[in-house]
Structures are given as structure tokens and as C-alpha cells.
Amino acid sequence: MRPAQALCRAQAFEKVPHDFSNIRNRMSWIDQRPDDAMAGAFDAVAPESAQTVDPVIFREAMSRLGAAVHVVTTGGTAGRAGVTVTAVASVSDQPPTILVCLNRRSGSNTIFRTNGVFCVNTLGAADEQLADLFAGRTGVAGEERFAPDDWSKLTTGAPVFNRAVIAFDCRVIDVKAVATHNVYFATVEAIRTGPSGPVLVYHERAYKSV
């Protein structure tokens, strides 16, 4: 496929901006799925001539970065959904703004976009099983991932995990399609601080406690 065709397909999918002049500087995606990380690359937003490293080497390098494990949830008119993620970052404190990267292969994207809100629930070291549940590793999907007693709400209506070390209740202000992922930018409307203690971290493809 020529670059122009690649761009057409990408734009049809997500209506991304047309300016690709700085694409190499902006290409920085994190996909922590060990085996199928590039499976969504058919709709990647990048010219074919972009020079980068082998994705296998990139994923191996990224596995060396320890990262906190979160369950990002949404709730609203489109229903509830939640996904285990490490791709969360602070963007600004004026106003408090964060970003979350979600693979577009996840069916939850439609629910996140429609609701326009989410909550980042940072997990404690004891909640490894919840991380696996929301990563789809147990075969449970959708609403069934939410045990009734474990969840409450703050201001946006997104599910807040009662045992979360910290919960960031957020309203989406922008969504950018970059490579295989949607990057959700959001303003933090409320924060709930849970009990202090060790957090769950993903490092070298294993859960660890920090």
C-alpha cells in the first residue's frame, strides 16, 4: 500500500488531522499486549516511510520500564466498561489533565467515546486478580467485570474502585488516533485517595509490588 492510500484508510477510520509533517516526533505508542501488539497496525496513522525500530525490539525495551497498573473505567448512557492499562500519564496541572492510551481493537472504545468520562483506578499490590479480570485474561467481558460491592462513583458517573490506591475521575476533552491506539485527554474533576501502601506494577511482563 502506498503512503497516500494508508492515510486515506486512517482518515476514514478516525478523521485524524491531515498534517503528517512531524509524525516521527509524535510517534510514541505503548502497547503492552505481549503477543498481538501490532495486530491493529492495518489502520496505523503513519506514512510507510517512517523510520523506526523493530516493534519486537520496542516491546522488549518497553517491558523493562516498570509501570503502575490501573483499571480505567467508564460509565454513562452507553453503559459501563473497564480495561487494565499502564499507558497513563500526567499532561498538566493547570488545569489538572491526564491522558490514557487505549488500543482501538478494544470494543470498549465506543463506550468510552460515547460516555465522554472515565476514571483511572490505580491498583494496590493485592489486586493482581482484578488486573487480570479487566485485561480479559479470565474470559469475563463487559458489565460482568464489575462486582457489585467493589464500585462506587464520584462526580462523572464513571465507576470508582473502592480499594483503589488513588482514583482520578475525569471528563474527556480530546481523543487523538495515533498508530494503533486512541489517546484520550481528560480533565480531572475529582480525586479519591485510598489507603496508602504498595502499588501494583508491571515489569518484565510480570506483576510486582512497589
Ligand SMILES: Cc1cc2nc3c(=O)[nH]c(=O)nc-3n(C[C@H](O)[C@H](O)[C@H](O)COP(=O)(O)O)c2cc1C
Ligand atoms: C499489565 C497490563 C497493561 C496493559 N496496558 C494496556 C494499555 O495501556 N492500553 C491498552 O489498550 N491495553 C492495555 N492492556 C491490554 C488490555 O487490558 C486488554 O487488551 C483488555 O482486554 C482490552 O479490553 P477489552 O477486553 O474490553 O477489549 C494491558 C494489559 C495488561 C495485563
